[in-house]
Amino acid sequence: MAFTQLIVNGLIAGAIYALIASSFSLIFNIIKFMDLSPGAIFVTAAFSAYAFNIILGLPFPIAVILALIVSITVSLLINKLVYQPLINKKSNSFTLLLASFGVFLIVTGFILLIFGAEVKTFGLPITKGYEVLGFIITKTQIILIITSFIIFIALHLFMKKTKLGKAMRAMSDNKQVASIVGIDVKKITNITFILAAFLASIAGILVALEQNLEHNMGFLVILKGLTASVIGGIGNVPAALIGGLIIGLVENIGIWYLPSGYKDAIAFVILIIFLIFRPKGLFGTKTREENSG
């Protein structure tokens, strides 16, 4: 009985890690640096949804749409105002990584400034979850898992079947060639940021519903999301899903046997093992050098 519960616990955590990991991977795919801003977007979306729904009293679906608009705009602005000028100056990926960390700190600082430090919740009623097959799951958690899986299937189809998705993959393979064959690099970059922000925002809103809102809620998400995307194979979007689920499942099953203080350590031990023995991740095929070289 407990075991099925552990699997479900792992799935709930993993679904969130997977969403955020795929946000990281999407951006890495196109602009080839580890952008931490999905952590900032995650927080922005959660707090915007809270502001529209709870503070301004708008109906939840409208609040979600407005929150998505806000966070996607923020993401595009971050790209336009911070990353593009740096990329134009041919800054290396480490500089960009640092800049994205700065962006994360600034956004977190603003959220603290505007909303204060006290904890906020959407105030959904707390009830015992449904008991099925020996495990317990709440309605919010079912919605969380289903939403993320639907988004994953949609994202996968988008990348494989649509012209835009194909253009994104072409650009990921080789930017110069892509622009020579007539792919609008700027447009694709923006679309990538929109998609990545969408994924991070959905994760932020789902976590806000399931847990609560704190201005520093993005930090752990960055760590786990990055870990998941490295394990899956960085730059590989469907693999991020697998990476997220692996982390979610292993850390939850792991602390069944180990003291729970090791929970985060478990995730990072897996990360280290992957970095040593399979640095390209489970499904990774290309490294950055091979790509740009």
Add this chain to the structure above:
Amino acid sequence: MERKINTSRVVGTLVILIAIVAIIVGCTAQSGNNNSDSNEEIKLGWLGPLSGDAAAYGEPLQQVVNLAVEEINNNGGIKGKKLKVIFEDGKCEGKEALSATQKLINIDGVKIILGGTCSGETLGAAPAAEQNKVILFSAGSGSPDITKSGDYVFRNFPSDATSGSKVAKAAIDNKHKKIAILAEQTEYAQAVKNVFKTTLTNSGGSVVIDESYASDGNDYRTQITKIKAANPDAIYVVAQTPAKYGLALKQIRELGVNQQIYTNEFAAAGDILKDYSKEVEGAIYAVPYFNENEQKSKELLDKLKAKYGKLSGALPPVYLATQYDAVYLLSESIEKCDLNTDCIKTELYKVKNREGATGTLTIDQNGDAVFEYVLKKIVNGKESEA
């Protein structure tokens, strides 16, 4: 070459960006204290959490300090000099608190620090304070370890050793002998938990499972699954902040764990009673003795409500009162001793039956406040006698 110049420019820009954040955070941290333009001022350091989850109670405590300082300065200050507080963020961690303390001592040159707030902060700051003969006066740290942490370290807050032991005895009295523990991985929570555990096992009870969670984690479902499988008579929950406390309560009840909850005083924090009243109903906990209806206590709470609109929901009100009393107590000692810390130290050890917003304060030979935790229970969403 070209690339190098760009990189340094970029790093420079980054430093500026980070500086902007620091200034923004710094401004919120220090707002309300720039009203003194006199050179004749007495500087008091303050150490507490102003970022992270625990900022939820760092901020209201800062408001209390600002209120007290404003009152003191409006009444002529200390011997005509204005009192000025320099707020530093201890982030609820020992390491951060130590560097903040070093900054306060070495750069700002303060002789007295009001803080830390979290026990980890006070314990982290204590060695630096002791070494520099700086008074460290905590108005909110409960860890039993602080009792022995130094001659210059004081508090007007009780050691929460009695919190853990009283709650453990209550569990035994209620025939709850097999207890499961869920405690946050912080100095405070672990220290209280250890006292609870020792008292429980010495009184014939047993801890069937002892689980913990990291302060930055939000998902305790597997810990709770383990607790459920251990089938305890009751659960003992100790959190460091209301944020995590609420989440723990939510996840406990969602996973269908319905046993009696024993806990710490956050059960009575306004935010918990507002958002998690159903989950916390019936919880038994200990809180430092505080009577909201006593004249001085009521006066303070009314003043805070009038000035800031409402009382903070992040903490039980006793924390606001100890913070307020601490500012007055320290300014009274400065009045007597100027900034001679050896003199202040001696004065503080002499404090006996001092009336304040918290009630009556006596400081013992260890620099600890002599007042006790009392058992309470949440009944119908309100704090009641246990």
